[in-house]
Amino acid sequence: MRRLFVLLALVLAPYMTAAQSEEIVLGLSRNEVAITATFDGSDVLIFGAIKRNAPAPAGGPLEVIITLAGPDQPVTVRRKERVLGIWANTDAVEVDSAPSFYAVATSAPLADSLSAVEDLRHSISIPRVIRSVGAPDSVTDAESFSDAIIRIRAGSGLYQRLEGQVDVEEETLFRGQITLPAALTEGAYSARIFITRDRTVIDTYETEIAVFKAGLERFLFEMSRNQPLLYGLMSLAIAIAAGWLASAVFRIFQR
Incomplete structure (x- = not known):
């Protein structure tokens, strides 16, 4: 059995060296x-x-x-x-x-x-x-x-x-x-x-x-996952503020 292992090692040695060269x-x-x-x-x-x-x-x-x-x-x-x-x-x-x-x-x-x-x-x-x-x-x-x-x-x-x-x-x-x-x-x-x-x-x-x-992306992402209620209220507040601002600008141009 030992001779068989030695023979296999001698046969495979060139291939192993080439593979790791x-x-x-x-x-x-x-x-x-x-x-x-x-x-x-x-x-x-x-x-x-x-x-x-x-x-x-x-x-x-x-x-x-x-x-x-x-x-x-x-x-x-x-x-x-x-x-x-x-x-x-x-x-x-x-x-x-x-x-x-x-x-x-x-x-x-x-x-x-x-x-x-x-x-x-x-x-x-x-x-x-x-x-x-x-x-x-x-x-x-x-x-x-x-x-x-x-x-x-x-x-x-x-x-x-x-x-x-x-x-x-x-x-x-x-x-x-x-x-x-x-x-x-x-x-x-x-x-x-x-x-x-x-x-x-x-x-x-x-x-x-x-x-x-x-940055801001990480802050908003973490808030949406960890504080969904606060994130929803903040999104609602931003939407209301944006709508009010757009309405105010429209009234100014109407004058």
């Missing part, structure tokens, strides 16, 4: 994003280097994939159809989990950087991060509901596919930039970096970026 060293331009009353989006620069304990292995070029994902949320997707001349909800599917924001940036086309098997294993592409376990028996095309989420959120900049947007220099240094839109959900945003060769993942690195409300 390239590692990611990461940096971020910022590790937190504050949402204020004037927040209109932000750019996050993700950069790093490849650390090697041996010369770069022969084979295909090194590619870099960067993903940034917001907090996961369940989503109910409804389909509208015209019934008796009126648009009405006909089918609904509960998608178990979909990131509120998701961007995937690559140094080459995603299909050239990653195999389908590796995508399934690491959940990198946009369709792979949306989890929908089941749908009602009456719905025969459940995948179309996930496609609808992707289409709608891509149109509003919440889902981004940025192929060829990661710069790689001498297979050692890399940098990529992801733009966060104004409509962000609070929470921890997971940044993942993958390096691949021959469409196979060699190494991964993961970190987090905190996104939170600040």
Whole structure:
């Protein structure tokens, strides 16, 4: 038995060394994003280097994939159809989990950087991060509901596919930039970096970026959650004051 283990170690040693010969060293331009009353989006620069304990292995070029994902949320997707001349909800599917924001940036086309098997294993592409376990028996095309989420959120900049947007220099240094839109959900945003060769993942690195409300936005949010009665009275008072002010300005112009 011991000879068998020794033989396996000798056979697998070259592969283990090659797999660990390239590692990611990461940096971020910022590790937190504050949402204020004037927040209109932000750019996050993700950069790093490849650390090697041996010369770069022969084979295909090194590619870099960067993903940034917001907090996961369940989503109910409804389909509208015209019934008796009126648009009405006909089918609904509960998608178990979909990131509120998701961007995937690559140094080459995603299909050239990653195999389908590796995508399934690491959940990198946009369709792979949306989890929908089941749908009602009456719905025969459940995948179309996930496609609808992707289409709608891509149109509003919440889902981004940025192929060829990661710069790689001498297979050692890399940098990529992801733009966060104004409509962000609070929470921890997971940044993942993958390096691949021959469409196979060699190494991964993961970190987090905190996104939170600040200033007046934080004050109002906390009040609405912790003191709903006071928040409601303040909102009512502001509405009455705004109405009185508009009426006073209108009377002045009438004169």
